[in-house]
Amino acid sequence: MKDIRDLLMPKGAERQVKEIHRLLRPPSSPSHEDLFECTRAKSISNLSTFAVGDKYAPIFKFSHFNKMQTSAFPMLFQDPDNCVVTSPTGSGKTALFELAIVRALKENSKAKILYLAPLKALCSERISDWSHRFGRLNISVGLLTGDSSLGEIQRARTCNIIISTPEKWESFTRQYKDREKFLLSFGLLLLDEIHTIKEDRGANLEAVVTRMKSLYRNIRIIALSATVPNIEDISKWLSKPDKPTATTLKFNDSYRSVKLTKTVLGFNKKSTTNEFQFGAFLTSKLLTVIQNYGNKKPVLVFCATRKSTITTAKALSAKLGSYFPQKPPITGRLQPHLLELINNGVAYHHGGLSSEERQVIETGFLSGKINVICCTSTLAAGVNLPAYLVVIKGTKTWINGSLQEYSDLEVLQMIGRAGRPQFENEGACVIMTQSAEKAKYEKLIHGTEEVESSLPSKLSEILLKEVASGQISDSQSAIKWMKATFFYQRYLVSPFSYTNVVKQIMYKKPSQCLELFLQKEMKELWDGGLITIEQGRFVCSCYGNTMLRNCLSLDTMKYLLTLKNIRQDKCLDVLSRAPEFGNVEYRSSEKALFRKINQSQLIRNKVEGELEDAWQKVHLFVQFELGGLDYPSHPSFKNLLFNFNYDKANVLRRMSNVINAGITIFEEKADTTSLKSMLYLGRCLSAKAWENTALELTQIDGFDKAGAKKFEASNICSIKEAVKLSKESFEQLGINHSGKIYGQLRLFPQIHLKGEFIRNAPASSLLNISIIITPPAIHISNHHHSQVAILINDKSTNELIKFMKIPLHQINDHMEINLEMNAQMSERIVIQANFIDKVGSGTEISLCCLESIEDSDFSDDEYVKLMLDERAKRKCEEQTQTEAKRRHETSLGMIEEEMFTDIEPENSSKSSITRELSSENIFRR
Template sequence: MKDIRDLLIAKSAEKHEKETSQQPSLPSSPTHEDLFECTKAKPASNLNTFAVGDNYASIFKFSQFNKMQTSAFPMIFQDSDNCVVTSPTGSGKTVLFEVAIIRALKENSKAKILYLAPLKALCNERFSDWSHRFARFNISAGLLTGDSDMREVQRARACNIVISTPEKWDTFTRQSKNRRESLLPLSLLLLDEIHAIKENRGANLEAVVTRIKNLYHNIRIIALSATVPNIDDISKWLRKPGKLRATTLKFNDTYRSVKLTKTVLGFNRKPTTNEFQFEAFLTSKLLAIIQNYGNRKPVLVFCATRKSTIMTAKALGKKLGSYFPRKPPITDRLQPQLLDLINNGVAYHHGGLSSEERRVIENGFLSGKISVICCTSTLAAGVNLPAFLVVIKGTKTWINGSLQEYSDLEVLQMIGRAGRPQFENQGACVIMTQSAEKAKYEKLIHGTEEVESSLPHKLSEILLKEVDSGQISDFQSAIEWLKTTFFYQRYLVSPYSYAGVVKPVIYKKPSHCLESFLQKGIKELWAGGLITIQQGEFVCSCYGDTMLRNCLSLETMKYLLRLKNIEQDKCLDFLSQTPEFAKVEYRSSEKPLFRKINQSPLIRYRLEGEIEAVWQKVHLVVQFELGRLDYPTHPSFRNLSLGFNFDKAKVLRQMTNLINAGISIFERKGDTTSLRSVLYLERCLSAKAWENTALELTQIEGIDKGVARKLETSNIHSIKEALQLPRESFHRLGIKNSVTIYDQLRSFPQIHLKAKIIRNASTADLLKVAMVITTPIEYIPNYDSSDCTILIHGRNTKELIKYMKIPLRQMSGDLEINLEVNAQLNEKIVIYANFTDKVGSGTEVSLSCLPSIDESDFSDEEDVELMLIEREKRKCEEQAQTDAKRRRENSLEMTEEGVFSELEREDSSMSSVTPE
C-alpha cells in the first residue's frame, strides 16, 4: 500500500510539473542563491545603517547590520518585489521589516503599513518598540488586538503603521457595510512568523492574507519565517501578479549572530508511569543538563504549568548549591518562599505573580543576581529575557484537564530566548521529551518539517467570512478564491498530506477533489441556515451575520441554534457549556478557589458535586460578578488573583457576545421563553447584579454591598420595596447619607406601561402601548448608550408577537407604539418593558383580548397620573433652582465684566505702543 501511495504522489507531482511547464512563461523572482550567483560573491563586510539614508539611520540601535541583514538588504530596500525570508530564530529578522517600512515611507510619507502576527504578545512587543522609535519621525503606530476599544480602532485608521492579529484585522475589515470605501490604502504588508499558518489558528491568518492579496493587487508583501524546507510553496502563494513566486531568501544557522547548540533528549516513559511521575522524572534530570550545557551562565527552564514552575524551582534551589557564584541578596518585600529561592539564585515566573514580583525577578535575572528562572511558555512571547541556556522541560502541557502538545510556534519562541548577543557568541537549548516524540522535535528545530495548511479544518467558517466580505458570491467565485490560498498551492504538490479532509481519488483530478470539498463546505453553511441563495448568489443570512458579528465559532453557532425553551434559572447553565469556552483554562491549582466560591452563601445557583469542568468555572465566574462576591482572603489564593481577574474579564466578554447572539437567534425563531431568559441575563450582567435581589440597590449612588445587605435584613429585597420606605427608615437603620440615598432612589428611572386593544372587524386589531419613564431621559446616566426593550407575547401560547429595542436617545418624551395584532378571543397578551442595562426598573402588563374590553389596563398599582404630576413638580423645583443659580451667575458676571473691561483697556493701550 505504501508503494502505491508513493507512486501516486510521484505521479501527482509529475503531472503538476507538466501542467506548470505548459503554462505561459512568467518572469520568476530570484532566490537568495540566484542573486549571489549573479553577484558572484557574498558581501565581504557588513553594511552600515546609513545605507537607509541619514535621516532614518537613527531608528536602529546599532551602527551596522549583521551578516544576514546585509545579505538581504538589496532585495528588501532596493527592490520592490514581494519577499519571503526564512532564517533561524534570533538571527535579527525583525530589522528587515524596519528596512521595508523605511523604503515605503521614503516612497510615500503617508504610506499605510500593516503588520500581522499570530500572537498578541508579539503585537504588543512591536507596538511598544515601533511607536517609540518611529515617533521622532512623526510616524505613528496603532494597535489592533482582541482587547482593543473603539478609540484604538479610530487611532489605527489614522496612523501609518497598523499592528494587529489576523482575527482582529478580519473583524476590522468586515465591520463596515460599505467595505470597498472603508478599505485602508495599504501599500505594504508585513507577515511575522508566517510558518504559523500550520497551527490551529493559522486558518485565520491564511484567509486574511488571501483576502488582502485579492483586494490589494499592488501591495508589497514581506514575510518572515523560521527555517522550513518547503518555503518555495509559501513564495509561490505570496507572489505578485504575473510572477511565478516571490523573491526567496534562505539563511541557515551560520547567519545567526549567536551560534546555537540545539539538542533534543528523548526519555523512555514506562507504561505504568503517569504524567505527574514522568514530569518529576524530568525534574530529576535537570541538574545534570544545566551542568552539562549551561556553562555556569543564565538559564531559563520552561515548565508546563504554574504549579510546575514552583515545584521545579524548589527542586533546583536545593540541588544547585554552589554551582553558580553567590550574589548580593535581594531585599525587596516578596513572599518569604519566593525570596528564599531568589537568594539561592533561583526563581519562578508565571502570570499569577504580581507586577512587582515579576519586576524584581526580571531585573534580578538581567543583573545576574538570579541565575535560573523556571517559567511558563508565556514568558517566551511577552518578556525579553535572553539566557545562555534554554531548557524545555517536557513538550506537553495541561490545558483544561487534558494533555496537549505545545504548538510549534510556542516551541520556537522558547528556543528564541537562547543566546545573549550582548554578552557572548554562543548559546544552547535542550528539549526534554518522550522518546517517541524525539524525531518530531528534531525536525522542528533543524527546519526539516514541512509547513501544511490548516485552512481545510476551518473551511466552512472561512467561507462564511468570505461570503460576508463579498469575496465569494457563487460557486465559481468560491473556486477562484480557493485557487489563491496556500492550501490550494500545497494540495497540488502533496495531496496525501490532506487525505484526512480531502480524499484523493485515483480517477479524479486534484482540482475535482477540491471542488467536491468546497461544495461540501458551502452545503454545510446552507443546510445550517447561515447562508441563503438570492438570485443565484450566496448571501450571509441573519444567523450567519449574528455569528460573525459576535465573533463566534461555527460549533458555537450550531449549539445555540439547537437550544429552545430555556427557562430563566437554566439559562446560565446552557450558555456556560457552549464550545466558545473550550479555550478557557481550568488549572488544577484553581480547584480549591472555585470550591470556596461555590460554598459562598451569596452564590445564587450552587453547583452540585466537585468543580471539575471548564463550564463550571465559567458558571461560577459569572455568578461571582453578579453576586458581588469578595475574592477569598486566604493566603493560598493570593497568587491566583491576577489569573482569576484575567479569566473573569475574558469570560464576561465572551458571555456578552453569546447573549447578544442568543437575543438575535431566539427573536428570529420566535422562542419567547429563551428570549426572556437571555434578556434577563443581559440586564443582570450590564448592572453587575442579580435582578429581584437586594443587590439591585447597589445601582443607587451611595449604596454599597454592605448597605444593601443591611436593607435585606429588614426585608427590603428590591428597589421598588425600598421606594416604599419613608425617609426616616433609612436613618433608623443607621445608613450614612440617608437623605442623599432617599433622593437618589426617587430619581432612579422606573418604567410604567399603559396598553389597550382597539377591535376592528374588517382588519387586524390595533394594540396601543404607551410607555412612561419616571425620570426625564436626559437625567438618566449614560442615556446615550442605554436602550429600552419591549417584549409582547401570548400568555398561554407563548407566541412571540413583537420584540423591539429602542435607544433612549431617540425618546424625547413618552413613547407610544401602535401595532396590528391578530389576537384570538379570550387570549391574554403580556407586555414587558425593561432597560437593557438596569435591573429593578422594568414592568409588565397583562391585557385580555375579549371583544367587550376597550379599557386601559395597567400592570402596576400606582397611579400613573400622580406620578406624572410629581415629575412635573420636580421639574418646576429644578427650574426654580436653575433660575436662582443663573441670577447669582449674572450678578457675578456683572462684577467680573468691570474687571475684564479694565484689562481690555490696558491691553489695547499696550498694543498701541510701537516697539522700538
C-alpha cells in the first residue's frame, strides 16, 4: 500500500528518496556504526528540497540538501523513530529539525512541537528564523516563559512550535499540572545541543527531558549533538518505550560544508605567573598564530574579558603593520582610540559598546574593511560574524569573581564561527591554552571526550521539583524516575565515573547503590523541612514550595532558615550575604567605582572597611537604587556603565526573590521582627525608594529625583507631609508641572485603619478591623496585582498574632475583618497595614483588650474570678497542646525512621529503601 506522504512528492524526488533509502537501509537492520559506514561509503547526489513536497520546500533557504542532510533524510523524514544525530558544528544540523517538523505537520496540521535549547541566544535565533520562514505557511512559532501569564499560555496554545529553555519549560510543567487544559499533547520534542547535559546547567535539561518522556509517552524525540564518543548512551536514554535504542546517526568532519583545520597549542605556564600575565604572554604569540594559520583572511580572536579585548586589539594593531592590505578609512561617531584601531584593520567587540559602535564594527568586518576583531565569547552566541580563522586566546574566562574554564558549549560555539561557506571551502581554528589542558581540548574538538551526567550535583533540587510536579510521590515513583534518567543509564555503564557521588559497596549492585544515593538525597530534603508526607505521599512543604516559587538554590533556602530576629537596619546586610549572590562577579576594575558610590551622601548605611567582597557590591547596588543615586560621571567609569546596569538588574531581581521567600519563611516561623524587616525592605525595593524620605514622591508620575531634592531641602520627607501643602507651595518650590503633580499626589493611595474589641465570650474577644482605601482601589494603577499586608502582633512580647496579604481588588475601597482572639486582660496589640509595593501609604494603630472589659458590668469579685478561670483554662490548653505536639513529634520520628531505613543486602529476601508505614510501603521497590 502506497504511503500517502509519497503522493505529495514530485516523481523525480520520490525515486531519489527511495534509492537513498535503499542504499542507507541494508536488508539487515544496521548498527549505528554500520549506518555511519554506509553514509560515508556511498556516493549519493544531494537531494532536492522538493522531496518534502511543494508546500513545504520554501521553508528551506536552499534548493538542495547537503551531503549530511541527504544522508539523514530517510531517518528524519520517513521513519517515525526517535533519532539522535551527532555531527560537527557548521554541518547544517538545524535542517534536520526542520525535516522532523515538516513530517509532524504533514501527519497532523495541528501538531504541537517543542524545541528546547540550553541558551537564550539559541532560542532567540530560532524564534527570529523560524517565525519568518514557517510564518509564511501560517505555521505559528511562540516563546513560552517559566512565569507565563494565562494570556501567554493561551497564545502558546495556538502555536504549532513552542520554543523554550529547559529551565523555563521545567517551571511551566511543574506549575500547571493540568497541562491538557492549556496545551494539546505534544507529538515532537526537539533537543538542541543535547551533549550539554554534562555542563552545570545540564541537570535541568536532563530532568525536564525525563519528565517529558513520562508525560508524553508517545512523543517523538529528535536530539542533535556535537561529536561525542558515547552517543549510544544518549540514544538508549532517548529511545521509545518499546525499543532498546533510538536511531543513531554519526557524521564526521568530512560532512562539514567547510573543511576545518583544528589545532590546540599548549604553552607552559610558570608557577610564579598569574593568569593575567599568562594572558599577556599569549597575546605576544598571537601575531605568529595569525601569520601561520590566517592566510591573510578575516580573523576572530576570542578573549577572556572586555578589558582583554581592548589590550589585545591595541597590541595586534601595533604589530600587524602591512600584513593585511590597506582598506579605505571608516568614519563615524566613535571613540577616537577605537576609530584609530579600526582604520588599522583591527577592532574590539563586547557588550559595553554602543549599538552604533557595534554596527560599524560588524559591517566593517563583513565588508572586509576590518581584518581582525578581538571579542568576548558572547559574540559567538549572538552575532553571525563568520571568519576564516578563529583563535581562542586562553581557555579561561571571568566567572564568579575568578577566571574559570570555558564551558564545552562555549568553546564549540566559538569554533563554529570558523569557516565562511559563502566565500571559501576551508577554515581554521586555533585554541591557545596551558600545556596541562592541551589534551582536554584535543579530546573536545575531535569528539573523543565522553559525556557524563551532571544530575548528581543538583539532585536534591531536582528531586524537590519532581515532588512538586507530582512525578515523585513515593519510593516506587522515585526509583522509577531515577531509572528513566541519563544518570542512571550512564552509571550502569561507568559507575566509577561517579565515585565521588556513590561509594561502591562490595555486596551491592550498582542499581542498589543508586537507590542508597536516592535515599540519602530524599532524606536531606526531609531533614531540611522541604518535603513532608500527607496521606502516605511525598509532597512539598511550605518551605519547599517557597524555594521553587522564588527560584532559589537549596543553599540559599538553608541559609534563610537559619536566620532569626533580623532587625530592620541589619536586614540588607544579612540578605546580601545569601548564597544566592555567590556568583556575583566583583571585578578589580570596578573597585574604584564602588568606593565612589560608597562615599555618596545618599548611601544610608555605608559599607565599612575595604570593598573586597561580592556581598558588598550587592549591598551597594540595593542602596544605589533606593537612595536615588546618579551614576558617577567621571570618564574612567564610562566603560563600566553597561556592565553596572546589567549586574544591578540581576542583583535586584534576585534580592526581590530572596525577600519574598523570607516573608513566607518568617510568617511560618512566627518571627515578627524578621517579618517586619522583610516587608519593609521589600516595599522599598518595589517602590525604588527608602521609606520616609522625599524619594517616596518619585512614585508619582512625572515627579523626578530633582523635585525630591527640592522637597528634602524644605524638610518635607514623605508623601503624607507633601499632601498637606497648598498648590501655591508646589509652584514656589519650583516643581515642574506643579499643577499636575499636585493633583496626582491627592490620588496616591492611602490606607486607613480602625479597630475595636467586642466582648464575645468570657474567654474570647472579637477583633474587628475596618480597612478603608482612598481613593477607591479601582482608581489606583496596578490595583489588580497590588496587595495590602496586615500584620498584628503583641506589643509587649512581639509575638506574631496574625499576618495576611489581601489583594487590593478584593478590598476596593472598604473591607471589614473579624478575628476571634483570646481575651488576655493586659494584652496590647499593634496592627500595621502597608502596600507590599508602595512606600508612604501605610499606617499603624494600637489596641488594648482591657478597653472592652472596662466597659462591662462585672464587679471586682467577678473580675478576679474571671481572671483566675481564664488562667486555669489557658494552663489546661497549654498542657493539651504540649502533649499533642509531643505525640506529633514522636509520630514523625517513627515515620522518618521507617521511610529512610537503609536497604537490606542483596541476598536478603526483602530489599527495600524503607519498611512498611501505616500499612503502606512508602519506600518499597
